[in-house]
Amino acid sequence: MSALLEIDNLRVMFRRPGLVRRPPPFVAVDDVTLRLGAGETLGVVGESGSGKTTVARAVLRLLRPESGSVRFDGHDVTEFGRVPKWYRRRVQSIFQDPTTSLNPSWTVRDIVGEPIRVHENVGRRELVLRVGELLEQVGLDPATDQRRPADFSGGQRQRIGIARALATRPELIVCDEPVSALDVSTQSTVVNLLNRIQRETGVSYLFIGHDLTLMRHVSDRIAVMYRGRLVEEGPAEDIYRDHAHPYTRMLLDAAPTLDPEEQARRRRRRADSVTAAVMTESSQGCSFAPRCPSAIERCLTEVPASRPRAGGSVGCHLAPTLPQTNSRSLTSSSHS
Ligand code: SF4
Numbered sequence: 001m002s003a004l005l006e007i008d009n010l011r012v013m014f015r016r017p018g019l020v021r022r023p024p025p026f027v028a029v030d031d032v033t034l035r036l037g038a039g040e041t042l043g044v045v046g047e048s049g050s051g052k053t054t055v056a057r058a059v060l061r062l063l064r065p066e067s068g069s070v071r072f073d074g075h076d077v078t079e080f081g082r083v084p085k086w087y088r089r090r091v092q093s094i095f096q097d098p099t100t101s102l103n104p105s106w107t108v109r110d111i112v113g114e115p116i117r118v119h120e121n122v123g124r125r126e127l128v129l130r131v132g133e134l135l136e137q138v139g140l141d142p143a144t145d146q147r148r149p150a151d152f153s154g155g156q157r158q159r160i161g162i163a164r165a166l167a168t169r170p171e172l173i174v175c176d177e178p179v180s181a182l183d184v185s186t187q188s189t190v191v192n193l194l195n196r197i198q199r200e201t202g203v204s205y206l207f208i209g210h211d212l213t214l215m216r217h218v219s220d221r222i223a224v225m226y227r228g229r230l231v232e233e234g235p236a237e238d239i240y241r242d243h244a245h246p247y248t249r250m251l252l253d254a255a256p257t258l259d260p261e262e263q264a265r266r267r268r269r270r271a272d273s274v275t276a277a278v279m280t281e282s283s284q285g286c287s288f289a290p291r292c293p294s295a296i297e298r299c300l301t302e303v304p305a306s307r308p309r310a311g312g313s314v315g316c317h318l319a320p321t322l323p324q325t326n327s328r329s330l331t332s333s334s335h336s
Contacts, residue, residue, distance in 0.1 A: 002074065003035040003036055003037050003038075004036055004037060004038045004072065004073060004171065004172060004204050005034075005035070005036040005042075005059065005070070005071070005072055005172060005204070005206065006034075006035055006069075006070075006071040007032060007033060007034040007035075007055070007058075007059070007068070007069070007070050007071075008033050008068055008069045008071075009031050009032070009033055009067065009068040009069070010029055010031070010032040010033070010055065010058060010065055010067075010068035010069075010070065011027070011029060011030055011031060011032075011065060011066045011067045011068050012027075012028045012029040012051070012054050012055075012058060012063060012065045012066060013025040013026065013027050013028065013066045014026045014028055027228055028051050028054045028228055029051040029054045029055055029058070029065070029228045030051075030228045030229050031068075031229065031230075032051070032055060032068075032225070032228075032229070032230050033230070034055075034223055034230070034233070036172075036204055036206060036221075037204070037220075038171070038202065038204055039198065039202040039203070039204060040204055040205075040220040040221070041198065041204065041205040041206075041207050041218050041219045041220050041221075042204075042205070042206055042207065042219065042220070042221050042222075042223065043207045043208075043209060043215035043216075043218060043219030043221070043222040043223070043236065044056070044206065044207070044208050044209075044222075044223045044225060045208075045209055045210060045211075045212050045215050045222060045223070045224055045225070045251060046210065046224060046225035046226055046251075047210060047226075047251075048210070049227065050225040050226055050227060050228070051225050051227070051228040051229075052208045052209075052225050053176055053177075053208055054228075055208075055225075056093075056174050056176050056206060056208050058070055058077075058078075059072075059077065059091070059174055059206060060091065060093055060174055061077050061078075061080055061083045061087070064078065065078055072087070072090070072091060072172065073090075073171070075087075085118075085119065088118075088119075088168075089115075089119045089168040089170065090168070090170055090171050090172065091170060091171070091172045091173075091174065092115075092164075092165040092166075092168060092170040092172075092173050092174070093165060093173065093174040093175075093176065094158070094161050094162055094165050094173060094174070094175045094176070094178045095161065095176050095177075095178070096176055096177040096178065096180050096181055097181050098149070098154060098157035098158040098160065098161045098181070099149070099154070099157060099181075101161055102149040102157060102160060102161060102164075103149075104148060104149050104150060105148070106148065106149075107145065107146050107147065107148055108131075108135070108140075108144060108145045108146070108147055108148070108149075108160055109127075109128065109131050109145040109146060111149070111160060111164055112131045112134050112135065112145070112160065112163045112164050112167055113127050113128075113130070113131045113167070114164070114167075115164060115167040115168045116130055116131075116167050116168070119168050128145070130167070131145055131163075131167075132145065134163040134164075134166055134167055135160075135163055137163065137166065137197065137200075138159040138160075138162050138163045138166070138193060138197075139159060139193060140156060140159050140160070140163070153186075154181065154182055154183075154186065155182055155186035155189065155190060158178060158179070158181075158182060158186075158190055159190070159193070161178075162178075162190075162193065162194070162197070166197065166201070166203075169201070170203060171203060171204060172203070172204045172205075172206065173203055173204070173205050173206075174205075174206045174208070175194070175205050175206065175207045175208065176208045177208055177209055177210070178190065178194075178207075179191060179209075179214070180209065180210070180211075187214065191214065191217055191218055194218060195217075195218060205218070207219060210251075211254075211255060212224075212239075212240065212248070212251045212252050212254075212255065213240075213252070213255040215236070216236050216237070216239075216240045219236040220235070220236060221233065221234065221235055221236060221239075221312070222234065222235075222236045222239040222240075224239065224243075224245065224247060224248050224251065226247050226287065226288055227287045227288075229287065229315065230306065230313075230315065231245045231247050231248070231288065231314070231315050231316070232244065232245040232247070232248050232312065232313070232314045232315070232316075233312045233313050233314075234309070234310060234311050234312020234313070234314075235311050235312065238310055238311060238312060239312070240252070242310065244309055244314045244316060244318075244319035244320050245314050245315070245316050245319065246288065246292045246293060246294045246316065247288050247291075247292075250291070284300055284301050285298075285299050285300040285301045285302055285303060286299045286300075286302075286303060286304050286316075286317070287303075294318055296317065296318070298317055299317055302317070304316050304317045307319070
C-alpha cells in the first residue's frame with residue numbers, strides 16, 4: 001500500500017539577485033526522499049537553515065521545486081498550476097507563531113469558521129455549532145467564540161490555530177514548529193493535544209521542529225536534515241536511542257539536561273568538535289565535516305551516500321560502526 005505523502009528526490013533552489021554578476025543559486029533542499037503513512041507522524045528535525053521548513057513549504061505548494069516530486073494520495077503536487085480547492089481542504093497547516101498567524105481583528109468564530117465557509121455550504125446556525133465543537137475538541141470554552149486572539153494566552157492561541165486547521169477535517173496537517181514559541185509546560189499540553197486529536201481522527205502530521213527530544217514524543221518516524229540534505233531517518237525510538245549520525249548526536253546534546261555526568265560528556269564532545277572544525281575548513285566532501293568530531297580524511301573529499309540502517313537510513317562514512325564517543329576524531333586519525 002502506498003503512503004499518504006511521498007516525497008521523492010526533492011530539490012529546491014533559490015535564485016539570488018546580484019548587481020553585476022548573479023551569484024549561483026542556493027540549494028535549500030537536495031535529493032530528499034521521505035514517506036508518511038495515513039494516521040502517522042513524520043518529524044523533520046534540524047537547525048535553522050537545514051531545509052526542513054522548505055520541505056514543508058513544498059508540500060503546501062507555497063513554492064515550486066527545481067526537481068523531484070511531492071505526491072499526496074497519488075496526486076503530484078508539483079504539477080499543480082493553481083492549488084486546487086480539494087487540496088487546501090485535505091491538507092492544512094499550523095504555524096509557529098499563533099500571534100501572527102491569526103487575524104487580530106477577527107473573532108474566534110470568524111477565524112475557526114472561515115475554512116468551513118470556504119469549503120462547505122453551511123448555514124449560520126450549523127457554522128456556530130461546528131465552531132463550538134472544534135473549540136471543545138481543542139480544550140477551549142465554546143462560549144469564548146466572540147472574543148479576539150488578543151484575549152487569549154499564547155497556548156490558547158495555538159489551540160485556536162489547531163481548531164482552524166481541523167475545521168475542514170483534513171487528512172494531513174503540516175505543523176511548522178507549532179510549539180517553538182510556547183513555554184515548556186505549554187509545549188507539552190499542546191503536544192498531548194495533537195497526539196489525542198490524531199488518535200481520535202486518524203489525521204497525519206508532517207511535524208517540523210528543532211528539538212529532537214520533543215520530536216520523539218510526537219513522531220512515529222524522524223528525519224534529520226542538515227544543510228538541505230537528509231542525514232538520518234528511521235523509527236523515532238531508534239533515532240533517539242540508537243542513532244548513527246554525529247549530527248543527530250549533536251542535536252540531542254542541544255537538549256537541556258540536569259544530569260552533571262551528561263553535562264560533562266557534552267562539554268568534552270563540544271571541545272573535540274571545535275578542534276575538528278579548525279582542521280576541516282573545506283567545501284568538499286561531507287557538509288557536516290567542519291563541525292564533526294568524528295571526521296576522518298575521507299570525509300573531506302567524498303560525500304557520504306545514504307545507506308539502509310535498522311529500519312531507516314543514514315548518510316555517514318562511519319555508520320553503522322560509528323562509536324558513541326569521539327574516539328576517532330580527525331585529530332587522532334590523521335596521526336595514526
Ligand atoms: Fe562526520 Fe565523516 Fe560521518 Fe560526515 S561522513 S558525519 S564528517 S564522520
